[in-house]
Amino acid sequence: MVHRPRRADGHRPPLPRLQNGVGPRRLLFGPTLLKTLMKIGIAGLIYIFLAHSAVLSKIMEDEISGLAVLQLPLGARLAGAVLAVLSVALVTFSYMLLIQRGSLMATTSLYPRRPIEENIGSLLDAAWPELTYSQGAKAPHQHGSTTAASPSAYSIQLLYVGRMAEDEGGDRVARSRFECAANPEGEGHIRSHWLTSGSPLAKNIVQIMVWEWVSVWLATLLILGTLCFNGFLTNNRNPDSFPRLTVMLIYLVAYMVHFCYVWIVCLRFFRDVFGGAAWSLLERARFVVAESLKLRSHSRGSLFRFRSIDKANENFVPTAFNAALGHPATSPSPTLGLSSNDLGKSDTATAEQDEGAAEFRDALAMIGSAQKTERATATAASALAVERVVANAIVMTGVTLSSGFASWTSSQFSQNSPNNTTTTQIGSLALLASLSLGAVAMFTSAMHLEILSSAFRNILSLKETKINGLAVDHYRKRPGGGSAYPLSDTQTGGPMKPLTFTMETVPLAEVGLGDFFGSSRSRGWKGLLGMALFGPGYAMLPQVGDHERKSAEVDFDFVARLRTGTVVLTTRATDRHAKNRDGSNVESINVCHIAEGGYGKEDC
Numbered sequence: 001m002v003h004r005p006r007r008a009d010g011h012r013p014p015l016p017r018l019q020n021g022v023g024p025r026r027l028l029f030g031p032t033l034l035k036t037l038m039k040i041g042i043a044g045l046i047y048i049f050l051a052h053s054a055v056l057s058k059i060m061e062d063e064i065s066g067l068a069v070l071q072l073p074l075g076a077r078l079a080g081a082v083l084a085v086l087s088v089a090l091v092t093f094s095y096m097l098l099i100q101r102g103s104l105m106a107t108t109s110l111y112p113r114r115p116i117e118e119n120i121g122s123l124l125d126a127a128w129p130e131l132t133y134s135q136g137a138k139a140p141h142q143h144g145s146t147t148a149a150s151p152s153a154y155s156i157q158l159l160y161v162g163r164m165a166e167d168e169g170g171d172r173v174a175r176s177r178f179e180c181a182a183n184p185e186g187e188g189h190i191r192s193h194w195l196t197s198g199s200p201l202a203k204n205i206v207q208i209m210v211w212e213w214v215s216v217w218l219a220t221l222l223i224l225g226t227l228c229f230n231g232f233l234t235n236n237r238n239p240d241s242f243p244r245l246t247v248m249l250i251y252l253v254a255y256m257v258h259f260c261y262v263w264i265v266c267l268r269f270f271r272d273v274f275g276g277a278a279w280s281l282l283e284r285a286r287f288v289v290a291e292s293l294k295l296r297s298h299s300r301g302s303l304f305r306f307r308s309i310d311k312a313n314e315n316f317v318p319t320a321f322n323a324a325l326g327h328p329a330t331s332p333s334p335t336l337g338l339s340s341n342d343l344g345k346s347d348t349a350t351a352e353q354d355e356g357a358a359e360f361r362d363a364l365a366m367i368g369s370a371q372k373t374e375r376a377t378a379t380a381a382s383a384l385a386v387e388r389v390v391a392n393a394i395v396m397t398g399v400t401l402s403s404g405f406a407s408w409t410s411s412q413f414s415q416n417s418p419n420n421t422t423t424t425q426i427g428s429l430a431l432l433a434s435l436s437l438g439a440v441a442m443f444t445s446a447m448h449l450e451i452l453s454s455a456f457r458n459i460l461s462l463k464e465t466k467i468n469g470l471a472v473d474h475y476r477k478r479p480g481g482g483s484a485y486p487l488s489d490t491q492t493g494g495p496m497k498p499l500t501f502t503m504e505t506v507p508l509a510e511v512g513l514g515d516f517f518g519s520s521r522s523r524g525w526k527g528l529l530g531m532a533l534f535g536p537g538y539a540m541l542p543q544v545g546d547h548e549r550k551s552a553e554v555d556f557d558f559v560a561r562l563r564t565g566t567v568v569l570t571t572r573a574t575d576r577h578a579k580n581r582d583g584s585n586v587e588s589i590n591v592c593h594i595a596e597g598g599y600g601k602e603d604c
Helices: 024-029 031-064 074-100 102-106 113-127 200-229 241-284 292-296 347-409 428-467 471-476 513-518 525-534 536-540
Strands: 108-112 156-160 193-197 287-291 303-308 320-325 557-562 565-570 590-595
Touching: 031 241, 074 102, 074 200, 074 347, 074 525, 102 108, 102 200, 108 113, 108 241, 108 513, 108 536, 113 156, 113 193, 113 241, 113 513, 113 557, 113 565, 156 292, 193 241, 200 241, 200 347, 200 428, 200 525, 200 536, 241 428, 287 292, 292 303, 347 428, 347 471, 428 471, 513 536, 525 536
Parallel strands: none
Antiparallel strands: 108 193, 156 287, 287 303, 303 320, 557 565, 565 590
């Protein structure tokens, strides 16, 4: 543990936080490397076209001089057959794996924990007040947290309304981060991934990840089979060897570009997924939304009207309720009624309220319809992308099969003629036609992937629109009085920002391939073999125990770093949260804020 000296005021400096997940893992496995590889592939494609003209002259000289090519040795033909069998076996095992475990992803998903933890920390650091404060008092800032990310800079704030042991009756109490100080009990449940509900869209994306990685092995077998079949490994080349190799290299470079692009889109997709997952976890953990300007007019212990965090699920029903601001002893009844400001209002004011409520309902209905449409678009595009990626894998397998067994069926004019002279099964034109189908499948899959990525981004954006109270503004297609943005902050004199990932007011954690490799729970040779053969998507394939919610991953701890310390979202019991008579937790997720320097003394 690194020692951090105390400042002059007695406090230690805040914990350093990585910006946007930048680190060695991001540099090695992030989108930047993939984009670089894609550019190298495009440059290689141009080089092949230019260099082929020089190769053609050498081929013509060999043909004119009567180049003699002997029959392929038995070892080379056996090697080609083995490569063909391996290619078929790999495709078969991939189908078996996805049939057995991929089908479970319609209801069960496994997500890497680190990006979700970082997103939770960004949201809570920005919008969870350190303390609830009295009317007219300035929000206290401790531990040097007077930055642009302080809660007053955002149009909404998040507070915790989970049950504590000291809460009386059925009233809810909204607490700030320091009012949630608690210590988890028992052994920690820090997993490498999070077990959550699945969806057809997530299932299709993981299938794409698996097939795209398998295609790398198929492409390797393809190029080895081509080298064997055309005599490059045994010095049995013929005039048709170089054209075939050129066609193959063009295809492989195109596949390299496609591979990098697919992973860039998949990482971008999961980047948005993990942002939405952070919002969903906070909703499950009993965090609620309060408008910042309205919150300042309420004193500690008074009732305040909170909104639930919206979910993108079409069956989710948003709720609003009253809760006391951090003072359980003075919490009045949550029964709603007209406030003193509502008494004596004219019929005109009441009519305006009814009109505004109707417009708000229309806005929510329009956003819900748009989310449903975008979800259907993304799911359909992902299904088409899976079909295209699988079709490309089958094309590679077919060409490898042809290369592996054509040398066994080729006819001979005479004993001294080249082995492949009269072979019509895999001539240059036939090879070009086959690989052209694979190229078409590759680039149409890229088009569908871009559609689904854009559609899911819109789903997350609409979700955050409702969370921030911007539904009416979105409905009107212009900024207006229906939301808290861009209202002016009277204390800072500047506009208040919405709390969103899509508008980039809160940093969204970057996602790299290392996050998926690191989330593999099987550390034995079987797990390593599975990751090597099927790639990062293998770590996200659930098992039957996960589907039945009987695995150890049902219990978890999410540990997010804040400037004031650490927040733990845990399924464990704590020394402050409420429990049922049988000793189980009242809440499904308990939230603990452990002040700076305190985390690590207990097993979290």
